[in-house]
Amino acid sequence: MKKVAYDCDVLVIGGGIVGLSTAYALTRSAPGTRVTVLEKEQGPATHQTGRNSGVIHSGIYYRPGSLKAKYAVRGAAEMIKFCAEYGIAHEVTGKLIVATERAELPRLHALVQRGRENGIPVRELGPAQIGEYEPEVRGLAAIHVGTTGICDYGAVAAHLADASGADIRYGAGGEAVHIDRRPELGVAVRTADGAVVRARALVNCAGLHCDEIARRTGDDPQMRIVPFRGEYYELTRPELVRGLVYPVPDPAFPFLGVHLTRGIDGGVHVGPNAVPALAREGYRWPVVHPRELAGTLAWPGSWQIARRHWRYGAGELRRSLSKSAFTEAVRRLLPAVDPGDLVPHPAGVRAQAVLRDGTLVDDFLIREGPRTVHVLNAPSPAATASLPIGREVARRALVALRGA
Template identity: 65%
Template sequence: MMAYDYDVLVVGAGIVGLATALALTQERAGLRVGVLEKEAAPAGHQTGHNSGVIHSGVYYRPGSLKARYATEGAAAMVAFCREHGLAHQVPGKLIVATSGAELPRLAELAARGRRNGITVEELTARQILDYEPAVAGLAGLRIDSTGICDFGEVARTYARLAAERGAVLRTRSEVRAIERRTDGITVRCADGAELRCAVLVNCAGLYSDRLAQLAGDDPGLRIIPFRGEYYELTEQRSALVRGLVYPVPDPAFPFLGVHLTRGIDGEVHVGPNAVPALAREGYHWHTVRPGELAETLRFPGSRRLARQHWRYGLGELHRSLSKHAFTAAVQRLLPSVTAADLVRAGSGVRAQAVARDGTLLDDFAFAGFDPGDPTSTRRLVHVLNAPSPAATASLPIGREVARRALAALDAGG
């Protein structure tokens, strides 16, 4: 019988992996939990490169995991920040229709939000100005429950709380090999460490598909990295935006469009767009990893996605390369803004799962051990798709992943 270093070993110290570790330690006292992170500190990628919005859940298909976990997670996130003294605000947000063609989609969005249990106030053009005097629109929705916080700080707090309950975070521990046996799993890291566990949990984000393959599982999808590029309003013009302002999203895509976000630091972030990144950690155009790019291009889902949505992609690419085009997109919401009012800010990379037929996975996706399916993969739990609003929903996602991991542990792997 294998001697375990950990009962459950989590790969990935982003906000989802750390929420999972925290949930495991809360659910079962004395459980030996380890977290592996390839970087020098947690929350270095998706968790630390986003707009910090606590999403209400208004966008997501009723009954979906995103709808359930976002609405539950938004309330839980605000309560968590309040309990632990983390900077946060709940300013609410506007979703604004700027053309007649968007009005039916705005009405459907209001109905969807109400089906998800969210309070939605419908606004006229005049009422929009009561909240955001510089914003133009034909009609809008007001969502009071939308908030902002620093998700990197939230994740570090998860890590601290989990450590206080006995969890061990190992940084600079990139996973290089996974050996599955009937009595356990051995993980080999780049630093030479060899760790044994009863159950392995894959929360590797941008590398979740690759880790699943490393463990011998075919995830049936690939992570395609999309870079989101942000601008900020200059300090002199930041007063143009009081809170959070979003366009009406295109229902064909899981991206919310260029929006305006006043963060907890008072700076107004503008963006992001969504362009294919040339590396999984491709935060800039000059960051190219030929092997990763070739892997993406070889995947049939990538080619089908490009054929289906090339017009949308060209528009995003144009806004990435042209500040004038990006400014024009912002002016739909904020007519008085000029290119001189916008300065380049940071970028983030979204780990978007794409199926072989080119479909963008719209919901959170888990694989591996399923307590309801005795034929499912044993000793492994995979989080294969957890883009936005995963940070908002991290507490309920963590509890779900922990539930699956503990069920796998109780089943003897």
């Protein structure tokens, strides 16, 4: 067999929190493993990781036995401990999930049961008790989840990058433009600056571009990333909200609805509204990438989503285009708000995996190929669960190394 000079043992594509957690786990579980991380931006955590609301999720929403439930419950405790150990800003705030209509009460009670099945302490509240936690919030009933918190995920990612000991390449040197995988030899990646990185195994944590990276390796991911932009406002009167306030989610969708989140900086974020993005990094309506948009429209699952969920989508679009409509949604929870209290805040884009039949993949999705591990769906609570997810992806990468 041809002798290959490898630049590293494991090459990770993607410098978000999952990719960096994987690098961190690799160097700790297998000391001496040479890890390189490629990130096309100028620093870590500039997309999904750096643009979320900073919530440490408890795991109450997720189906018992699912990877989301397993990793969120474990990950929340680990994230709080990690932040405390390394001096990263965080706080265990608890949160309210509030029913504002009678039709939501059965779903709220179902969440109580789900929380108990997932081992999460939950307190049920009546209308008067809601005011004990949030004086300005109104509702028919609520539940209080005490294990929810907030932190600075950008700082977490930066610490993981420093502590991993990996060779992290940013910018043109971290942008993978061509991948050549040969099961008998390994993986060679050419970057935008013309360099070639050779590795024994590859881990794909490319988030918004993970399906493209999978196809470049020669694997069929059997899904496509359909980007949804999460649009936020910031509350100019943050004193109206003490902590975290959520509506009762619709179980038909993997989105939690417009909620109120007091961040680690003391500001209150309101949102997100979820609308289709016209580019994978389409953080504003004017950002359109024709090739990416054509790819989304060519995927049969995109049309299935539109056909099944057009009413829901129309409501989200209306709130995107009309500030007064967005304010209406906020007033369901916080009646004191008016449009002047809301100022635009930077949006995020969710990398939503969609199957050919239009199924919105709800759980984490990790698939493997020869010498490769692909993380193909890592939505919320991926940041919360990043430490245990990183260990699992690292475990699979080490199996691929041993197999090679």
